[in-house]
Amino acid sequence: MSSRRRFLQGIGAVSTVGLVAGCTGSTNNSNNNTDSVDQTTATTTSDSVPFGDNRATFYMSPSEPQQLMEAQYAPVRTTLENELPVETATLRYAAGYSAVLQSLAGGTGDIAETGPFAAALGVDNDRCNIILQRYGYGSWTYASVIATREDSSIESLSDLENERVAFADRLSASGALYPLFMLKQAGLTIGDLPTDTGDASFTPQFSSHAEAFAALERGQVAAAGVGKFITLDDNRELKDGFRYIETTTDIPRAPIVVSPELSADEQTAVKDALLTASESIYFGEDGESDTEDDLWFSNVREADDDTYQPVVEVASELGVTTDLLDS
Numbered sequence: 001m002s003s004r005r006r007f008l009q010g011i012g013a014v015s016t017v018g019l020v021a022g023c024t025g026s027t028n029n030s031n032n033n034t035d036s037v038d039q040t041t042a043t044t045t046s047d048s049v050p051f052g053d054n055r056a057t058f059y060m061s062p063s064e065p066q067q068l069m070e071a072q073y074a075p076v077r078t079t080l081e082n083e084l085p086v087e088t089a090t091l092r093y094a095a096g097y098s099a100v101l102q103s104l105a106g107g108t109g110d111i112a113e114t115g116p117f118a119a120a121l122g123v124d125n126d127r128c129n130i131i132l133q134r135y136g137y138g139s140w141t142y143a144s145v146i147a148t149r150e151d152s153s154i155e156s157l158s159d160l161e162n163e164r165v166a167f168a169d170r171l172s173a174s175g176a177l178y179p180l181f182m183l184k185q186a187g188l189t190i191g192d193l194p195t196d197t198g199d200a201s202f203t204p205q206f207s208s209h210a211e212a213f214a215a216l217e218r219g220q221v222a223a224a225g226v227g228k229f230i231t232l233d234d235n236r237e238l239k240d241g242f243r244y245i246e247t248t249t250d251i252p253r254a255p256i257v258v259s260p261e262l263s264a265d266e267q268t269a270v271k272d273a274l275l276t277a278s279e280s281i282y283f284g285e286d287g288e289s290d291t292e293d294d295l296w297f298s299n300v301r302e303a304d305d306d307t308y309q310p311v312v313e314v315a316s317e318l319g320v321t322t323d324l325l326d327s
Contacts, residue, residue: 179225
């Protein structure tokens, strides 16, 4: 394993409570090449040999329902199976970002799509290597928002004191890290979030982007801190009935990562397979563009630790360390 610069240094440790968010979407599995895992099955086996078992395993983080993601990533699975020195490639839908990183660290997973914050912490804790960045909706960056209902009395972030606020996974950049940073900048007490919730001046609840926004839609929370993408309709406009309280832009879009157990040649093979893939890899299982199973991203480029340094700096401001990965 190559040595690397540590992302987070000299920051006070935080406690680790309730790390992994639950799955979203169906748990049914109709794809023989696709397995569903939870936090327990994502643990490691020390004698795993990357590609030595002639199989590449690609982990999907639960940002959308399982069956939809299986359809979206079907061409990725096929590309890996055709381009890597393996007999088969497999998709797995994980319980959360932490489960993804656990699998990569132990060699039970080889490749994964994950969020910027999770990847940054994973690199710092030798649980993954960043190889690619994804491009979507015309940009290599994206936005985090704190949204409320249009008819809400909430006018500013300070109005969220003593209110219930929904977030995505605790390891989500746009769905936890940046919303918490916005709240802290507005003068609210966030305590030891995104881990221990006891000292915050509002009541947080963590799940997924989709569930957090759904909780807002149902009126169960006063606001939701999520990636802007989950708040948009098919025309890329804010859904009716909602408004933004605060927005942060220019977050580097999410990476593709690999297990540090892969050899340098294996990591290069994965990178090359995805960099040189045809445009149809982004069209989903039906092979047609502009349909429901298209991937949200439409290109990838080489990336490394430095690409996600802005995320690391926000984590540092919040006092977050790799202890957040330990459950």
